[in-house]
Amino acid sequence: MAEEANLEIEDGSKSKKKLVIIIIAAVLVIGGAVGFFLMSGSDAAPETLADESVVSATETTEASGSGAKVGSALYVAMPRPFIFNVPGASRDRIVQIKVQLLVRGDVNEETAKKHIPLIEDILLGVFSTTTADELGTSEGKETLRVAALDKVQAALTDVEGSKVIERVLFTGFVMQ
Numbered sequence: 001m002a003e004e005a006n007l008e009i010e011d012g013s014k015s016k017k018k019l020v021i022i023i024i025a026a027v028l029v030i031g032g033a034v035g036f037f038l039m040s041g042s043d044a045a046p047e048t049l050a051d052e053s054v055v056s057a058t059e060t061t062e063a064s065g066s067g068a069k070v071g072s073a074l075y076v077a078m079p080r081p082f083i084f085n086v087p088g089a090s091r092d093r094i095v096q097i098k099v100q101l102l103v104r105g106d107v108n109e110e111t112a113k114k115h116i117p118l119i120e121d122i123l124l125g126v127f128s129t130t131t132a133d134e135l136g137t138s139e140g141k142e143t144l145r146v147a148a149l150d151k152v153q154a155a156l157t158d159v160e161g162s163k164v165i166e167r168v169l170f171t172g173f174v175m176q
Contacts, residue, residue, distance in 0.1 A: 018159030051124060070083075076101040076112045081172060082124060088132030099123060101152075101165050108164045115156060115164075121170075123149050135175055145170060 081098045101119070103109050112119070126148045134140035149168045156164045 007023040018082045019135065072104050074103050074105070074109045075169070076103060076109055076116075077171075078120060078123075082120075082127055084124065084127055086128075086130055086132045087134060093135075094130040094176050095127070096133075096172065097127065097170055099148075100169045100171050102103055102167035102169060111156075111160055112159060112164075115159065117154060117161065119152055122155050123148050126151050132149075132175065139172065141170065 078101075079098045081096050083094065083096045086093050086095050101112055103112050127144065130140070130144050135144065145168050149165065152162045152165050152168060155164070
């Protein structure tokens, strides 16, 4: 009886030893794999790769002849969404549009922010001239966006002497 108890205890310690050995082996394999992936990058330093990508982007921009600097596109968000009623064929609808303005450069960004009340007034006027049937199609939404851009650019040209806004973007559009 005593011998059987000793045999069971020895079997339990052998299984614990095996478990510890398996865990240690797994940790070593995982550690080796992580070390391999971290050490096996490209031969160039990360700073060198970043400098090369900036240089190639600058050369591409200069070659295309565009006057805009790389990364100079800025977005000015309207402080609140436009919520308005539009007439429809069967019933009136409520529309909510979230708008952002694409500008180029810090000066145009500040100018657009300075004239947000004027821009909001113009956009609300343009939005109120549409119908639910027009807004139900993607062509109607695009027509509204282009009309809004034209009106805003015309007003800012009168006030500032230049087209400050490059694009009017609808970042949210809900019609109920």
